[in-house]
Amino acid sequence: MTRLAHHPISEPLQEASAQEASAPSAGFPDIERIRRDFPILGQRVHGKRLVYLDNGATSQKPWAVIRAITRYYEQDNANIHRGVHTLSVRATEAHDAARRTVQSFLHAADAREMVFVRGATEAINLVAQSYGRAHVAAGDDVLITAMEHHSNIVPWQMLCEEKQARLRVAPINDRGELLMEEFERLIGPRTRIIAVTHVSNALGTVNPLRRIIHLAHQQNVPVLVDGAQAAPHLPVDVQALDCDFYVFSGHKVYGPTGIGALYGKAALLDSMPPYQGGGDMIRSVTFEKTTYNELPFKFEAGTPDIAGAVGLGAALEYVSELGMDYVAAHGQDLLTYATEAVGAIPGVRLIGTASQRAGVLSFVSDHVHPHDLGTILDREGVAIRTGHHCAQPVMDRFGIPATARASFAVYNTREDIDALVEGIAKAHEVFG
Amino acid sequence: MTELDELYQEVILEHSKAPRNYRRPEATNRSAEGYNPLCGDRFTVFLDVEGDAIRDIGFQGSGCAISRASASMMTQSVKGKSKEEAARLFEEFHRLVTGGAKTPEERTILGKLAAFAGVSKFPVRVKCATLAWHTMQSALEGKQDVVSTE
Numbered sequence: 001m002t003r004l005a006h007h008p009i010s011e012p013l014q015e016a017s018a019q020e021a022s023a024p025s026a027g028f029p030d031i032e033r034i035r036r037d038f039p040i041l042g043q044r045v046h047g048k049r050l051v052y053l054d055n056g057a058t059s060q061k062p063w064a065v066i067r068a069i070t071r072y073y074e075q076d077n078a079n080i081h082r083g084v085h086t087l088s089v090r091a092t093e094a095h096d097a098a099r100r101t102v103q104s105f106l107h108a109a110d111a112r113e114m115v116f117v118r119g120a121t122e123a124i125n126l127v128a129q130s131y132g133r134a135h136v137a138a139g140d141d142v143l144i145t146a147m148e149h150h151s152n153i154v155p156w157q158m159l160c161e162e163k164q165a166r167l168r169v170a171p172i173n174d175r176g177e178l179l180m181e182e183f184e185r186l187i188g189p190r191t192r193i194i195a196v197t198h199v200s201n202a203l204g205t206v207n208p209l210r211r212i213i214h215l216a217h218q219q220n221v222p223v224l225v226d227g228a229q230a231a232p233h234l235p236v237d238v239q240a241l242d243c244d245f246y247v248f249s250g251h252k253v254y255g256p257t258g259i260g261a262l263y264g265k266a267a268l269l270d271s272m273p274p275y276q277g278g279g280d281m282i283r284s285v286t287f288e289k290t291t292y293n294e295l296p297f298k299f300e301a302g303t304p305d306i307a308g309a310v311g312l313g314a315a316l317e318y319v320s321e322l323g324m325d326y327v328a329a330h331g332q333d334l335l336t337y338a339t340e341a342v343g344a345i346p347g348v349r350l351i352g353t354a355s356q357r358a359g360v361l362s363f364v365s366d367h368v369h370p371h372d373l374g375t376i377l378d379r380e381g382v383a384i385r386t387g388h389h390c391a392q393p394v395m396d397r398f399g400i401p402a403t404a405r406a407s408f409a410v411y412n413t414r415e416d417i418d419a420l421v422e423g424i425a426k427a428h429e430v431f432g
Numbered sequence: 433m434t435e436l437d438e439l440y441q442e443v444i445l446e447h448s449k450a451p452r453n454y455r456r457p458e459a460t461n462r463s464a465e466g467y468n469p470l471c472g473d474r475f476t477v478f479l480d481v482e483g484d485a486i487r488d489i490g491f492q493g494s495g496c497a498i499s500r501a502s503a504s505m506m507t508q509s510v511k512g513k514s515k516e517e518a519a520r521l522f523e524e525f526h527r528l529v530t531g532g533a534k535t536p537e538e539r540t541i542l543g544k545l546a547a548f549a550g551v552s553k554f555p556v557r558v559k560c561a562t563l564a565w566h567t568m569q570s571a572l573e574g575k576q577d578v579v580s581t582e
Contacts, residue, residue: 371471371496372440375554379436387471401472401494430440431449431497 029322035411037062037318048381051416056201056229056360056407057385058251061315065255068314072307079303081280095306098313099296102261105316106246107237112295113269115262116304120228121151123247123262124195126299127224128155130272131245132193138164141191143221145170145178145207146397147200150390152226156195165192172397176203176352180211187219194223198230202391202403203352204335204360206234213242222268228252232409233331233359235324238263250308254409255315259308262299269295276301319410327410331359334408338417342406345424351403362389362403365424368431370404376430377423384420438550439557440497443505448497451504453511457488466493466567466579468559473499477567484514489568496560498551503564505545515572521545522565528552529561 035041038060043050052060072094078087080095096111103111117123132155136142142156146169153167160167168191170183178196187194194216199206209225216223222244227236231248238246245268249260264272274281274292278301283291292298319327338361343350347366365373374386385405388395395401406420455478456463462479473495480488489507494500506525510518524541527533531552539546551561563579570579 369496371473371557371560372498375439375557376436379434388469395472401474430436431445 029326031411031413034322035413037064038411039063039066041411045381045383046379048379049419051380051382051419053406053408053412053416053420054383054385055232055252055409055412056389056405058257059232059254059409060411061256061311062254062318064318065311065314069256069307069311072310077307080306081297091306094310094313095304098309101313101316105231105236105320106261106263107239108263109239110266113263113266115264115269115296115299116309117247117260117262117299118258118305119249119251119260120226120247121155121249123245123260124152124224124226125155126262126275127193127195127245127247127264128159130275130299131222131268132156132159133163134273136160136163136165136192139190140165141168141186141188142166143168143170143183143186143191143194145183145196146172147176147178147203147205147207147391147394148195148197149201149226149228150392151228152195152197153393166190169393172205175354176200176205176394177354178205178207178212180208183212184215187215187221189219191216191219191221194221195226196223197226197228198236199227199233199358199360200352200391200394201229201360202362202389202394202405203354204357204362205352205354206230206356206358208356209241209243217242229359232319232327234328244268250312250315253312253315254318255312256308259305259312261312266295269299274298274301278302280304322410328358330410331408334412334414334417335359335361337414338406338408338420341417341421342424345421345428347428348424351398351400360405360407362405364400364403365428368427370402372431373404373424373427376427377420380419380423380426382416382419382423435550435553439554441547441550443544443547444501445497447501447504451491451500453490453504453507454492455490456492457490459488460490462571462574464567464571464575464579466563466570468495468499468563469580470559471496473560473563475499475503475564475567477503477564477571479568479571481515481572484516486510486513486515486518486572491564491567495563498548498557498560499563502548502561505547506564506568509543509545510568518568518572522569525565526562529558 040060076090078091080092099111099114102114168186170186171179213223224245225243227246227248232253244265246263251257281293281298281301283293349364351362370386387402457480459480460478465476467474475491475493478490489511491503529551551557566579
């Protein structure tokens with residue numbers, strides 16, 4: 001069985017806080033210019049200015065992404081890695097370039113460590129099915145937290161069921177913060193992998209990843225980080241974090257749907273069996289023996305979503321040009337403003353009040369059910385998410401069936417939050 | 433009247449705030465649970481059925497205003513009716529909230545339930561309006577599974 005080498009931690013263990021990110025310099029980037037980059041924002045919904053606050057579900061796409069995909073299909077489309085003709089070479093180069101962009105976005109050491117997948121969900125399934133099935137046996141533990149999205153619960157449940165292993169769940173407090181002492185206590189000699197979200201999609205909690213990873217590595221346990229909600233809001237440096245796997249979805253970071261990435265340390269990925277069989281993931285095939293391709297192609301069976309990768313590359317270049325420090329600071333400004341404004345409305349209770357949060361404001365009202373609020377806000381042009389946010393255990397933890405969730409992006413403004421607050425007031429009038 | 437006002441009619445708001453028959457009748461002999469996983473609405477409908485007659489009906493659970501008001505007004509509408517009449521009412525109610533039953537004549541049978549006509553302009557809310565009805569139907573048929581709107 002492959003066990004991890006001990007990972008020395010050289011960095012100090014303080015968390016990189018989004019709040020510490022430098023404030024945007026005056027006048028740059030211009031928010032109106034950013035808004036013009038997103039054509040969908042120009043429309044009216046039910047006669048009102050569209051206020052899109054459902055970015056935690058999926059973000060809108062800038063021209064840069066839309067045009068990159070169109071240009072790819074208009075000029076470069078061909079299959080990759082197999083043709084000697086010009087278009088195939090161009091498509092292959094575009095695909096490779098996108099991979100290097102993702103690598104640079106996550107600050108990974110090597111492009112071979114970036115596996116293209118359909119999204120965070122598929123990435124977690126890949127690790128559970130490949131690494132998990134090879135390393136988890138009967139009586140072993142898989143450790144997650146009580147704030148995980150269903151996609152970081154169910155793949156591990158499936159694995160544990162198959163292997164007769166135990167799924168352990170580290171609890172959270174009433175503010176939505178991981179109880180670190182409990183978490184540490186749950187890491188034991190049978191713990192084979194820890195899967196934890198970077199930012200909670202239902203609560204906005206930013207987890208203390210460095211501490212989590214440090215504790216796990218002290219016991220030689222690898223850590224998978226679900227970065228689906230973090231990648232749009234925080235600078236991510238997988239080397240500084242020293243996480244073993246990091247996953248995210250492109251469509252939440254202004255890219256197209258159907259494409260995302262799995263980062264895994266090369267040594268780990270190398271040691272893992274393939275996830276799916278097919279074309280592109282093999283070096284040679286006879287009916288007796290198949291030799292698998294090198295990283296990352298070993299994990300990319302079949303013709304990939306080439307246009308999706310190109311679109312994702314364009315999206316990550318777009319946010320990188322804005323600067324992730326700016327993106328984080330802007331998001332933090334909106335979250336602080338929204339927390340005060342929405343939290344001040346009589347009858348409204350915020351769900352998730354961790355000291356470190358990003359991107360998401362979840363709340364319930366004494367006067368109006370989230371579903372009714374969602375309908376009334378929609379008529380005001382305000383799009384929010386209502387429901388359990390694919391995190392039913394989180395709802396159970398707080399004893400509520402659902403919340404209303406506003407989630408932010410680079411193109412949102414304080415004016416958008418004012419519209420949200422006015423919409424809530426209007427809903428309270430209806431149900432007053 | 434705006435579409436929103438049509439959806440949240442006064443009678444609907446009133447029932448959602450003070451639902452009728454929000455109880456488990458003592459003589460309950462049938463019940464079923466309904467669940468809308470999309471929004472977390474969850475209701476149990478309790479029935480006291482004798483022969484073909486719905487002698488008593490109540491419900492408990494949590495949900496949005498539309499689902500709560502619909503459950504409340506449903507209990508008032510079917511209490512004392514035969515199973516067949518209740519099924520017929522559900523059929524007409526379903527037609528109403530999905531955009532049928534447009535004329536007053538077609539709505540006669542529905543009585544106060546006609547207030548739910550506004551739901552037809554909000555297709556995603558049809559499941560809210562019909563959750564309790566599906567649940568009642570399931571209880572009448574003696575099904576054991578949780579009714580899901582998905």
